[in-house]
Amino acid sequence: MKRAYDFFHMQIENGSTSLQVAEHAIPTSVGVGGKDFERSYGRAYFNVENRIDDPAVFQREYETFAQESLEHGRRRHVFRARMSEEVTESAIGAGLPVEMALPLSLIDSSTRDHVVIVADDIISASVPEWEKIYPFWKNPFGKEISYDTMTRAVDHGATQFSLVNHPEERDIEALTKLWWAFGWSRDQVAGYVKQGIYRTHTAWFSGVRDRTTDTLVAVSIGEQLQLSGVDIVESTEWATAAGYEGRGLCQASATGLIAQILHDTEYAGKGTPLLMGEFNMASRADVVARAVGMTVPYVEGVHNLESTPRQVLRQNVSVLDHRAPNIRPSFMSLDQTVREQFREAYRMPYQYLRNFLVGMLPKSRIDSLYTKNAVETLLSLYQ
Numbered sequence: 001m002k003r004a005y006d007f008f009h010m011q012i013e014n015g016s017t018s019l020q021v022a023e024h025a026i027p028t029s030v031g032v033g034g035k036d037f038e039r040s041y042g043r044a045y046f047n048v049e050n051r052i053d054d055p056a057v058f059q060r061e062y063e064t065f066a067q068e069s070l071e072h073g074r075r076r077h078v079f080r081a082r083m084s085e086e087v088t089e090s091a092i093g094a095g096l097p098v099e100m101a102l103p104l105s106l107i108d109s110s111t112r113d114h115v116v117i118v119a120d121d122i123i124s125a126s127v128p129e130w131e132k133i134y135p136f137w138k139n140p141f142g143k144e145i146s147y148d149t150m151t152r153a154v155d156h157g158a159t160q161f162s163l164v165n166h167p168e169e170r171d172i173e174a175l176t177k178l179w180w181a182f183g184w185s186r187d188q189v190a191g192y193v194k195q196g197i198y199r200t201h202t203a204w205f206s207g208v209r210d211r212t213t214d215t216l217v218a219v220s221i222g223e224q225l226q227l228s229g230v231d232i233v234e235s236t237e238w239a240t241a242a243g244y245e246g247r248g249l250c251q252a253s254a255t256g257l258i259a260q261i262l263h264d265t266e267y268a269g270k271g272t273p274l275l276m277g278e279f280n281m282a283s284r285a286d287v288v289a290r291a292v293g294m295t296v297p298y299v300e301g302v303h304n305l306e307s308t309p310r311q312v313l314r315q316n317v318s319v320l321d322h323r324a325p326n327i328r329p330s331f332m333s334l335d336q337t338v339r340e341q342f343r344e345a346y347r348m349p350y351q352y353l354r355n356f357l358v359g360m361l362p363k364s365r366i367d368s369l370y371t372k373n374a375v376e377t378l379l380s381l382y383q
């Protein structure tokens with residue numbers, strides 16, 4: 001960690017950091033295949049396209065990438081791959097920072113492979129949220145999860161709210177406000193709306209419109225990435241407008257999004273996707289995820305993890321979520337100039353780099369909550 005920090009400091013002193021964020025590129029959460037050293041928030045990302053079944057290959061690929069990330073002056077590197085069980089266990093056993101390991105057996109009983117993220121930051125991160133979040137996931141969920149509870153806020157025109165599966169140009173202002181929290185500019189939102197990316201059956205949009213003001217007040221989107229035979233679909237950019245929180249709107253939006261995704265994958269004969277999400281722990285998006293049927297493997301119902309945060313992506317991206325900033329003693333001990341340069345380089349206040357709990361939708365929940373009939377009924381709620 002120290003070596004990584006020294007390297008970063010040296011780059012700043014040399015004036016050789018090239019940490020520009022493309023102004024108009026549309027942000028992506030799931031990313032593209034291969035290496036990307038220009039990801040937002042100072043990250044380097046490597047979506048490894050081939051399955052890794054040899055620990056030596058993993059070690060070589062990972063170490064090379066981690067070094068390249070430093071040479072590019074990146075704050076954080078994220079290495080994501082499909083790995084055999086043996087390689088997954090060897091990475092954990094070697095004490096590498098395995099932040100996420102999702103077992104594909106939860107969607108396909110014929111494999112023991114995992115989709116794994118090994119990631120590290122130049123500034124080490126603690127997970128203070130774990131104290132609250134772990135008991136929530138260790139213990140049984142106290143609420144009923146059903147089609148009705150998931151969509152209580154919307155129905156066929158009887159309520160103030162309706163679901164929409166694509167944004168209109170008139171929604172650009174409202175979407176810009178909603179996604180400001182994730183660093184989207186107005187131009188990026190306009191590009192997203194005009195390019196109609198969500199109409200491709202590999203990208204999805206789910207919004208809740210307030211009929212009384214004709215305004216989008218809650219949204220979520222889905223993005224797909226094929227990674228060595230796994231259809232990864234990330235549900236992301238969940239946001240509810242100020243004044244509308246706590247009314248079940250994110251839950252309704254995310255439920256409808258999942259139905260759209262399953263309609264185009266599971267029920268289109270393309271197999272079960274790895275439908276996953278990264279949930280901002282500061283805003284408790286994980287509560288919403290659980291309410292729409294997601295699980296956090298190796299955490300839900302598992303005991304004795306009080307001092308072992310699992311499935312947490314640390315300081316992954318910034319979310320301006322109106323919650324308290326994270327105070328990081330390790331960061332505060334750095335000298336003022338470096339702190340300012342770090343902040344300048346990554347553009348978003350580092351105090352809002354959030355920890356994210358990772359979850360996924362298991363096949364068992366698709367079979368109980370998102371049957372073909374339920375999906376069709378959910379899709380009929382869209383206007």
Ligand SMILES: CC(C)(COP(=O)(O)OP(=O)(O)OC[C@H]1O[C@@H](n2cnc3c(N)ncnc32)[C@H](O)[C@@H]1OP(=O)(O)O)[C@@H](O)C(=O)NCCC(=O)NCCS
Pocket residue numbers: 143181218237238239240241244245246247248249250251252278279280283284285287288291319320321
């Ligand atoms: C996270 C966010 C999208 C939740 O939106 P929301 O519309 O308020 O969520 P919902 O009302 O659908 O919540 C569904 C359930 O989760 C619970 N929940 C939501 N936020 C919660 C919180 N902070 N603490 C505890 N429970 C919470 C709700 O009480 C509700 O449970 P209920 O059915 O028993 O009432 C919203 O707070 C937000 O936009 N935050 C800022 C951006 C952000 O962090 N997005 C997440 C990125 S991963």
